[in-house]
Amino acid sequence: MRFIHAADIHLDSPLTGLSAYADAPVEMLRTATRDAFTNLVNLAIEERVDFMVIAGDLYDGDWKDYNTGLYFAKEMGRLRKAGIPVYLLYGNHDAENEMTRKLLLPENVFVFDSRKPSTFRLDHLGVALHGRSFKDAATVENLAAGYPEPIAGMINIGVLHTALEGNAAHANYAPCSLAQLHAKGYQYWALGHVHEYCIWRGDAVVVFPGNLQGRHIRETGPRGAVLVHCNAAGAMEVERVHVDVLRWHRLGVDVSGCQSFAEAARAIGNALESLLEAGPAHMPLALRVVVSGQTAAHGELFGMEAQLRLEVLAAIAALGNDRLWLEKVRLETQALDDGQALRERADALADLQDLLESAGTDQEFLDGLRGELSGLVDKAPPELKSAIPYFADIKNGDLAALLREIRPSLVAHLAKVE
Incomplete structure (x- = not known):
């Protein structure tokens, strides 16, 4: 079983620090976050992954117009034709109360509830996905504490948008500890919110994939998502994939x-x-x-x-x-x-x-x-x-x-x- 774990895509978020200059690559700056996401969808189709997880902040906030939503629907349509479902969790930037404009999503996109934790079972793969979207942008309660117990005999994946302990550079949304995640009994935690790639191994594999595209000078270096391989024994191999365009x-x-x-x-x-x-x-x-x-x-x-x-x-x-x-x-x-x-x-x-x-x-x-x-x-x-x-x-x-x-x-x- 293989899946892609991405987060913090921030579709149509502007790249800052270059646009004021006459010699700036204006078109590349304008479309960079979309181009990086298109690269990710291309990779998912080429690799024939079983599903994709997006762990929060797909959007950068309320849409300026519907073009952002239309673009996302188009990319999801490409995944639907390839038979790839997407499990989407909303974070602080695209929390339920932040978004006034909405479009119906294609039938291959499944959204985690914001009122309580929800679980999606993929019985043909032996996988259970647990998660809870943000209802309010300023969600500072420990959401992970309310996640359900692992389902016996299945690969349990927790999807969570969180600052996690020790990340003082990020707002303290949905705080929890690494020890708490390891103790939950899940095999993998698909995290979002922290824009740097981080991985911890223990009783569970805990991963921040980082954001897809660096947007300013504080986000240097390669950016992308992770491709996760799970063998028959449940062992997880995590491969970082770079999809950024600048x-x-x-x-x-x-x-x-x-x-x-x-x-x-x-x-x-x-x-x-x-x-x-x-x-x-x-x-x-x-x-x-x-x-x-x-x-x-x-x-x-x-x-x-x-x-x-x-x-x-x-x-x-x-x-x-x-x-x-x-x-x-x-x-x-x-x-x-x-x-x-x-x-x-x-x-x-x-x-x-x-x-x-x-x-x-x-x-x-x-x-x-x-x-x-x-x-x-x-x-x-x-x-x-x-x-x-x-x-x-x-x-x-x-x-x-x-x-x-x-x-x-x-x-x-x-x-x-x-």
Whole structure:
């Protein structure tokens, strides 16, 4: 017996972080979640699986129009022709109270009840599927505690949308413990909600398949579902399958050895070339380039994210490749030293460093600086406000981080000019 376990498909959820750029792959961003799901349906048909389980968040929330539902019905129709049933559980994003628009589902799609746990028996396979959909998005009760006892002589599969213990990055929906799932007596738990692939083996096999398609830079790396093989003895073999169509990647570039802005830009270009050589030839990559290191180029690089982004775009263009798309460039470099060498000098630079170090505790100076900068922040266009992290701090009157960053950067830049 074989089945596909998927979750967190978020159909028609937008990919964020690229669409604002003129060079963005607009069509790919618009259809990525659908294309990944179509790939999953293709795989199910090719592998002739016995059934598919979707463990919550098929949709990203209420439909903007009926096209999302029509698309899903079409894909389910393809599975119906192939004789593949689908067992669908709703999670927090597509909970019963979240969805005002609905369409009748094809007859091969079976939905877990939201009022109480329900069970679907597949007697010809010796399988029982147990689950309960979310009635309300903010479901914080332990749903697993009410799931039925396992049916003797059958492979029991629990379908559950849950944060599970220890996943602090995710909202605490339908909380339960791993120990509780292992103790239930089921052979497999098909989980959803956590977007990273995770698997635990014990008395049961417990799996988060992750989401089908990464939607932003916090969801890097391969994405997909799992194909589960169950032998006659009930042993489970779990195979991860990747169906995503665009992959997010964080490219770290250490510029410690660079002496200038130009050298740092060339180091990034070399890193891009190496990434292309090592990465999958067919997969478009949405990149965040993170530039770090303690470097002599720190002063030249400070505040130059916009210019450095243009240099990275030029490097991508020079590589003649249409698989790389730049999401953002982040600068996280540090000055080459802590300023001790300057303190030992008896000149204007040493005086400037002393002034900047004492500025953080000079309330009169801080008030004046905030007044000057607030005028700039108020007049700045929205795209600039989102691009400069210190704007929010300036509005809140918290200038400490800005001063800590400015001091070594300004002094290092002036020292280089000298």
